[in-house]
Amino acid sequence: MSEPKKGLKRLIGFMNERLPMQKFNFENIVLKKEVPMHRMSWAYYLGGLTLFFFLIQVVTGVFLLFYYQPTVSDAHASIEYITKYVNNGSTIRNLHTWASSCMIFCLVIHALTTFAMKAFAPPRELIWLGGALMLVLGFAFGFTGYLLPWHQIAVNATKVALQSLEESGHYLPGAISGVPHYIKEIIQGGPDVGQATLSRFFALHVVILPLLCFGVLGIHLLSVQLHGMSQGVDDLPKKSEKFFPFFILKDLIVWGVAFLGLFILAICVPFESFYAFPFFQAYNALGATPEGIKPEWYFYFAYYPLEIFPFWFVMLGMTIMGALLFLTPWVFKKTSRRVLTILALIMTAYLIAMTFFGQAIYEIVKGVKS
């Protein structure tokens, strides 16, 4: 009987260390909190910037909800209606789309800099795990939101992604080989991508994921406030500044500049203009699939390897990377910041290569020209 008690005590001790609620007071969080100043200080603004873009999406998403119809017959028409006839509808929609891309961009850079700065070291494991979950949720937001306009690229890209999920079952051992097919059916809700899928994605995008996100974000932000900013560099920083008011003020300026930049982009460049127009025609189940269907740019890191390498190889790589993402605080516990920075730079180079030059790499490797 003594073992479970010991285990429970250890768990409570672990959680107390990670969430020291005794520090949750005005003096500690507002008056005494300091932010180290060093060559990587700019990275401290990335979390706040990600939160800012997330909030923009919440607000614009609520506006879009007033007009959006989550049915296969009306979804595309309602999006057209928002864009063409609702006052400032195109700006709101553009803000939502641009903010989603900006959020994922900041989220990824935030994760990479946090990794390089070893900001996951004990007792910050929960902060890292919360961030890793937010990264997954961010991609889930992107994936579910992509289907909602029910245009050609949305439906076809979703079909390809769900097909890939099902195919992964072929590489799993007997008993669990059917699991991906089962998951696909749950997500899809029917034999093909249709109304049931749209309803599920809509529910996920506007209710389930935001609720999860608020929960995880709450724990993430609370942990950051309780532990303060991580040191970030090997040598003790010689300078620091007060979180309140000086860091907050700088954060405010960054948010203001980000808002201005986002707004200018939203009124000047429709996000869809980066893609060929046939992709945005209403989905026609009986029509031909347009050429060049691709997922959103932030999925290129997985999409192009899937096009180039054998499926099993990419799935294995992605599984290892996924596991490493969540086990980082324990796997890299004793790794130096120098090595972590090199690993983060390699990862950055990979992401840049696949996002910007993925198509060119694919054409060179496969010897094809689009």
Place this chain on the structure above:
Amino acid sequence: MRYLFSLVVLTLFLSCPAFAHPEFLQYFKKESGRAINCAMCHVNPEGPEGEKPGQIGSLDATGKKMLELARKAKPGDNVVNPILNPFGNEILNTIGHDKLVELEKDPGKISTLLSKTSDLDHDGIPDYQELLDGTDPLNPYDGLPWKLFFINFTRNWFQIMLLSLATISGIYGLYFTILWFSARTKDEFK
């Protein structure tokens, strides 16, 4: 005999090759490097042949009459071809049907014959340019991103200036509110 003749004429009419010009599609797709489809000029994205809305098979008697007239269109005419969208009709009315058929051998020339000022979607990019760019001339939200950026920036410069002023004022106000609050809290916790 009259009915038989009508039946033969109708059969011939329906079995005629559709008024489709895949040469143009292939040419502008290659030139622009963008995936385009028949919706550039046609009502139906799958082109003119078939029974679906906007395709020849779906036309009623009036529609077929309009189609017949469109096949005789001369430059400067004002015909409406029911299987073409407003941009397709603009091309037809600008250069005429015969010239259009002739241009199948030299598809690139079509953009030189179109009006340099016509802009059906009012996005600031002329229709002939959208044809060359492979973007939708009927959708104001479709165009090459950098072109749309400069055009919309110029069009909305006043709103952008107001927004910049509002952002700067907002930051300025909040900045000093936070500083004031900070000073007060310091006094309180002394």
